[in-house]
Amino acid sequence: MKRSGRKFLCIGVALSLTVLVGCSNDSPTAESPSTSEAPPSSDLSPGQVPGVDSPADNIDDAVGKLDGIAAELMESSKIPGMAIAVVHGGDVVYSKGFGVREVGKDDAIDGDSVFQLASLSKSVGSTVVASQVGEGVVEWTTPVVSQLPWFALNDPWVTQNVTVGDFYAHRSGLPDHAGDLLEDLGYDRRQVLERLREVPLDPFRSTYHYTNFGITAGAEAVAAAAGKDWDTLSQDAIYGPLGMTSTSSTFSDYIGRADRAVPHVLVDGEYQAKYQREPDPQTPAGGVSSSVNDMAKWLTMLTADGTYDGQTIVDPDALLPAVTAEIVSNPSATPDSRAGYYGYGFNVSNSAAGRTTVSHSGAFALGAGTNFVWIPSLDVAIVVLTNAAPIGIAETVTAEFADLVQFGEVREDWRTLYRNAFAGMSEAEGELAGKTPPANPAPPQPLPSYVGVYENSFWGPAAVAEVNGELELTIGPKGTSYELTHWDGDTFTFELTGENAPDGTVSQATFSGNTVTLEYFDTDGLGRFTK
Structure with missing residues (x-):
């Protein structure tokens, strides 16, 4: 049965940029500081020189247009809620919510409303791993089996050699989304990981397949090395030091939040709070919940090479491999097109302006769409969280913002591009889906x-x-x-x-x-x- 749509749904690399979308309220927008002068090209290596200059006021102008972008997309899509935050120059220059936490109720989304992050959890979790690499607890090259002796893959040699970094780069050889359906059936984290040994592998370290439970295996190895469960390690290493008081890696914490954005799906043209995704078995890959105010703190740390409020949270040398290319994730379809790459839990790509962008999308078909984009050369990052099944709204917000800060204008019709890209993800699967039963079928056995x-x-x-x-x-x-x-x-x-x-x-x-x-x-x- 074909399931190619889920890959894009989770990571959103098909159009190179990934974004977040959500709802709005009337909370005030912070003033954006002036952009400092970019260093002269002579001070940069050739790989750091962008192809297009970005005027200093582009970021201020782009931030000033976010209210309008959000309002237009909320109106056109009818999604219930969205929240957006922007970090620039070490400051949070925008944080606002739009819409409501749940349809039929008046509770408004604000900067503290808690959303399920879905696969954006991978990037957050990667910084947890990087913190442990920096402290010498593990390395990105630590074999997973050295910390989880019960773990195995289908090939004994791969079992002994697959590393934390291999899983975080999706290059273990496990096929796309291996183990996800086991979770759907009710198997817990350990049970799913133990069954991965039966899954046939593609070539090790030369194939890219997006696997939630591969990420989870790598994270579990790091947690074992640290002597803590993953949820506690995430709190101790990242959430606590950054003051992310609305962030958690447990579903029970999310479901217990008073200011919780409820997931929604589209039913007969209207959004309904019909399902609730419980992602605890794959928490490192998809189980984090957070607010845009908390995510802005995380982005502030990320954009400052692991530093926050004068304190080193993650060693820069440990973080760098995560946010730089480790494997080709989206090969070029033509000689003149740009390829997409994946680091350790992060998408890495090159924009049309010749600037490196770091990003990740997250999506639950049962009602969540998230994304962030960071442009390191401009020291700006945006995160968008929504409480609706993904239809490309989050990606559209960040793509339009990225165009504005790089070019001063929106150069592509991202709204149509992303709407079309996401359209196929809600299509029914199975060879007989939508087909009429035979008029004269052969009878069954008793x-x-x-x-x-x-x-x-x-x-x-x-x-x-x-x-x-x-x-x-x-x-x-x-x-x-x-x-x-x-x-x-x-x-x-x-x-x-x-x-x-x-x-x-x-x-x-x-x-x-x-x-x-x-x-x-x-x-x-x-x-x-x-x-």
Whole structure:
């Protein structure tokens, strides 16, 4: 079953820039300081010289246009809420919320409203790792198995050599989003990581595949080396020292916040608070919650090479590998197009102005869209958080802002580009999705012949039972059940909805003798169950 859309949904590198979007209120905007004169080109290496000069007042002008950009996008998209913050020259020059925390209620979004960050958590978590590298607890080159002796991948040599950095650069060889569907079924963090040993690998360190549980494995190794759980380590290393009092790596903290932005999905043209994503199993990759005021503190530290309020939070030498290119993540499609790169938990790219940009998107199909963009040569960064399923609004805000600070004008139709790029992510999956059943299907075998427990070492057992004259499939620790509908002969179908299954997704269940192959769970060739 094809799932190519999820990769873009989580990292947003297809158009080189990633951004955050959210809602607004009428909180005041801080005054932006004057931009200092850029050093003369003679003081820079050739790789630091931009292709286009940016006048000093561009940033002030861009910040001044954010209210209008946000208002237009809120009106056109109808998303419930968004929050935006900008850091420049070590100061927070903009922080504002738009819209409401939950549709149907009057609670307004402000700079302290807490959102789920989704995959922007990877960048935040990377700075946690960098802090431990700087303190000598681990290195980016530390083999994961040295700290997690129970952990293994499908290849013994890779198992012994895959490092924290390999996982944070998505170059372990694990396929795209390996383990995510195990989480959907109710497996916890340790259970998912233990099952990764069964997943076939692509070539080690020469292929890029975005994997939440690869990041999680690397983070767990660092936490083990530090002698703490990941949540405590994140608090002690980053959140506490930066005063990020609204930030946490546990779902229980997020759900307990009074000022919480509730996730929303679009249903029949209207946003509804219908689902709630619980990402604790992959917390290092997608489970952080925060506000734009807290994220502005994190960005202030990031843009100051690991320093905040005169204190070194992360050693600059440990941070540099994370925010610089480690692997090609988005190869050039043509000789004249720019490639995209990935560091350790950060996207790294080159803008049309010849400036390096560092960024990351985050998205939950169940109701969150986030992003930040940092342009180091201009000492400016923007973060956008939204409480709606991703449709490209967050990316549009940051892309337009990045154009304004680099060129003084918005040069691309980012609104259309991102709307089209995100459109395919809500499409139903499965070969039979949207198709009409055959008019004269071959009859099935007697239903009792299909009944039984079908074993699979990766997914666990799948039980097929006859209930009220129909077949029912039950799988996973949560006992998730699906009604099997006859399609043709020994092929049945079942519908799925969730973080990785857009509404309308249909999977085939194909019986053959004492086996059943479940299409939705067969992406990596692991979907065959035996009775």
